[in-house]
Amino acid sequence: METIADLDWLLTALVFAPLAGALVMALFPQDEEELHKRLALLTSLVTLGLGVFLFVEFDYDNAGRLQQFVDWDWIEVIGAGYTMGVDGMSLPLIGLTVLVMPLVFIYSWDHIPKPGNAKAFLMLMLILETGMIGTFVAQDLILFFVFFEVVLLPMFFMIAVWGGEDRRYASLKFFLYTLFGSALMLLSFLALFFLTTDPATGEHTFNMLVLSESAGDGIVRSTQLIIFGGMFIGFGVKVPMFPFHTWLPDAHTQAPTQGSVILAAVLLKLGTYGFIRIAIPMLPEAAEAWAPWIGLFAVIGIIYGALGCLAQTDMKRLIAFSSVAHMGFVMLGIATLTDFGINAAIFGMVAHGLITGMLFFIAGSVKERYHTLEIDRLGGMLVQAPKLGWILGFCAMASLGLPGLAGFWGEFPAILSAYNPAAGIPEETFRGYMVVAAIGTVLAAGYLLWLLQRTAMGEPSEEFANDPEITDVSTIEWIAWTPFLFLIVLFGVAPGLIFEVTDPAVVESLNNCIQVGCEVAGG
């Protein structure tokens, strides 16, 4: 694959700007909270500016090629390079990350969770941002792995320190689960390293481009299957895929609002991104063999997640479970190994990020007003805080895949693509999955509207009827939320904005598989 290198500093600046901001913040004492908030917001805005610049500089006619490409030496002794690049697959996710973070910082303006210490809290989020952007631009497996792991620690601390009552259990579970996945993932990376040689140099390499181009060439099939299995679990934990999902409800429920939003909006996408960037292009033959299993776990996740939602009594936990179901649709699109399905998956990632992120914001604001998220105790939000209630209704509609809003374009094309998976994948199995996934949309409507009915409709319960703390959406909340709401509508009405960026990259990625002679086909 040809690459385009125009500005060799841009990606580095984009990735490390948040970290630099965090370092600057470290220089100031903790009690200057206002200053820290400003610094953090400023940093994220600078990052956003760099991100916008990246979008402007991006050559949309060549969205299938890696751009702003850099390939420097890094740890020569192990052949790990400082390789970065952006194409149409990663661009929307980078955009999502750089956009969400400033909004989270705005929201933090008057929502620093207990036990306080804005400085540490905000610094951790900036470090997180570096890790997330880095993961999306890395084109070297070791670099990818480092960024992937950088994300882990700040989130662990966010949950462990600023989390809810059960934070210790939730944070450890999150940490151990992800570490377990990472270990298998790293093993797979190393196996790839040792079993592949760069045709140009004759040496082993971690370079993702080279690995994608060789696409498992020369690795015996059974080995490929095992390597892919390692990645499957590694990325699957992060997605999270059934049955590796149980860390998610706990982490989400216990995490502070900001943590939940970032977790939902961006972190979960690291796993799915890993599938489409690494696992499938590098081992297409194994992907084909694994596809029915990925699809199976995806549809189990869809139904199981939805059922889990119906059983929840806590609003935040319910939203967390809905992520399991939604990521099931994303994984189903990926499992088809078609360009159409993978496009749908990327769209689904962005849509889920916006919609579920927004739902977690709402949950946070509800918690702040009612001091509880117990669904049975809530009610009548539309009476006491009508705008908040309507926004919840709007997001519920978006989340259940209403056409005209972003959620639809992640869900419907994924279902559609399952009708006709790539050659070599059992069609009849996937058509069964298609029907099951379609049934999942009924359950999605069920739990979301039931949530809406129990929390927003009806009269306020006596407990909260005259509570002066229950106020409508505040200015800060409006500023933080409006971009989310706007984009949910925009992408719903003009889905081409994303599809047209991702499509060339996805096609390129799958074409590459075809060129090396494997059977995975697009369309």
Place this chain on the structure above:
Amino acid sequence: MNALLAAALPVFTEGPSEVSSVTREANWFLENAFIIPLLPAISFLLILFFGKRMPKKGAEFGIAAVGIAFVLALITGAAWLDHRDNFDGQLSESPATGIEPAHDDHADDGHADDGHEDEGHEDEGEDEHAIGVVADDGSTSSDEVALAVEAEGDGHGEEGHAYVAVQNSTQWLQSGGIEFSAGTLVDGLSVMMLFVVTLISLLVHIYSTDYVSGDRRYTHFFAFLSLFTASMLFFVLSDNILQMIVGWELVGVCSFALIGHWWEEKPNSDAALKAFLTNRVGDVGLLVGMITLFFAAGGGQTFDTLSITNTINQGGVSHTALVVAAAALMAAVMSKSGQFILHTWLPDAMAGPTPVSALIHAATMVVAGIYMVARLYPVFWEGMQIPGSSINLLATVGAVTLVGAGLLAFVQTDIKKVLAYSTVSQLGYMAMALGVGAWTAAVFHLFTHAFFKANLFLGSGSVAHAVHSFDMKKDMGGMRTFMPQTYKTFIIGSVALAGVFPLAGFWSKDEILVGTGGWGIFGGTGGPGSYTFHLTMGMIGAALTAAYMTRCVYLTFHGEYRGGDHGHDDDHAHAHDDAAHHGDPHESGPRILYPLYILSGFSILIGLVNLPPGFQLVPESWQERFLHFIEPAGASYFPAVGHATPSWSLAIISSLIAFGGAGLAYWYYFVKVDGLARSTGQKLTELPNGLVTTNAWARAGHKVLVEKYYLDHLYTGIIAGATKGPIARAANWTNTHLIDGVVNTAGETAVRTGRQVYDKIDQGLIEGFINGSGRVSDATGQELRRINSGKVQNYAAILFAGAAILAGAFIVILAL
């Protein structure tokens, strides 16, 4: 299941065939019909953002937008009439998405890419490739195209112009080689719907300014009315099945919001949820069916409706695929258009404000399923094997619905529920008509029903406005003396619904009965099949309709006024929170009455637009105008539907049956009940010693009807209850006990093994963070700085070394 599905759904790789009955260059209004839905959409946004600040609280935006849309719909309709008879312009190549036709006879130089560009340019550019021809000169440049001169297929030998739909399409997005377009398809069917939707929506808007005045959420109400109107118009104008799905869902969400308009009370929000969820169940079928069509008939390339129907009509799709698609789409029809057994949401939907019931749950949205079948008719024509048969799923579901719902209407005490079940029943007629192959009869009944049912609903609202209740037995009776104008219009609506000559319902219902072809239709001929069972059900339905409407009229307007002596049931009379009308019932104001007058006028006259052939009282050129302008006879995308010749004897017999039903009900209520009430001075609504109290069988039947065939118990109690309760709890139990049990055990073992590490993290870091967070976080900062200042390579190398050992072991294992 998988193997079965695979067998049922073969993949078709060839592309869609060319549609010959479509043009892109026509009258400006036909090309630019997208403006009509755009207007209420803009109105929605204006009301949303500025509504509350306006003097009329946003209603003015809605009325203005829908008013203009109505005028445009009229002009579009006129343009269509002209187009239908006089069009001799250029036919265009389809599919409109710009995809290369699969078998193109012409030397082609890749012009198809510019399908989404400026039309004028495109048409010029395509002259040399034009597939279609000018209908007049009869020459053709494509041998496979059935030229659309109506004659043979029509069965009436009427000479005329070809039926040519007008399509205007633009690319919406492109993904994975599939192009999604958005556009408008204007033909007789959509023009008819434009007229119905805009007219009734306009009347409902005007009516609502009085009816819901003073409502808590007046502005919201009008915002959603606008959004609904926009969505419905968007739906009927869709030129591709994806856009239909979008419109379909959008009208559903508007329905949800409006049913739940008074969401403070749980029954209302329950009804809203039920409506949405039941429709979602049907949507599974919609998605599966549409996706099947997309691949089987659209070649996996196009969603274009005409391409798909055309391909099917030309026989390019396997029967199996069509059976699957038709069966799946049936589920969608059953939910959206209230067919048994997914109809249960529709009566509950009456929890919404009455104008909404009239517009959405009677005249327009609920016919979306019928419209969809009519639009995709070749799918059902082939998939259900309609021609030459005597039974199929669609017709039978319709027949069962029309009788089953008609029976339920007898046991209702709420006037709106009577009308709701009546709507279900009439939708059953339409579905049955489509199922027996009487396409025009179904669409015609959709058309007439919209007017008289809107009339009846708004009439019931007018009564409720006066008595603050919908309960006929408790709060109504004798209303004709209080509100004579409402009474007159309600009678007109009832008579039209009952199918009495010469009002609207008579013509359309008779056409359906004729169309069944059952019993040799009493000497008439033709008709696609011989659906005797369905004709029987249709006749029973006619008797039921007349009877329950007689009952409804008696309970509401005759006898003694039974209300006024107890407190108002506010659950049912939200519109009257202004408390301006307490005291005696009274006639409604002009903004309520004028819509009723207009709709009554239509209820009387509108049936005349499709007088049957052979009706000697009028010149031949007045006959079958509706059929001529609406039915795409001879179009390449429409099957050759035969038409039954009407039969005088059938018309007379069905009328007699209707009169019989009405007469029985009249005898019971107007004679027996009324007489007993007068003689005893009691306020009676039923006979105290009627059949139900004396006969055990009748009592059991009555109980089944009151319990609505126990379907709600099945859905709400058993299916939804089990899903929300035991099944969901079981999933959650699996989660916390099984999966997490494994995870926790593994985790605890790991933790125990690494106790020391754990202690360090836990005690050293977390507690430190909480207790002395400032100090520690500064230290963390230091740590981070140190790591970032050059030690990271060491870290990576160490990590790597450890992992490499593991990997070595891994590879050794693999190599073994």
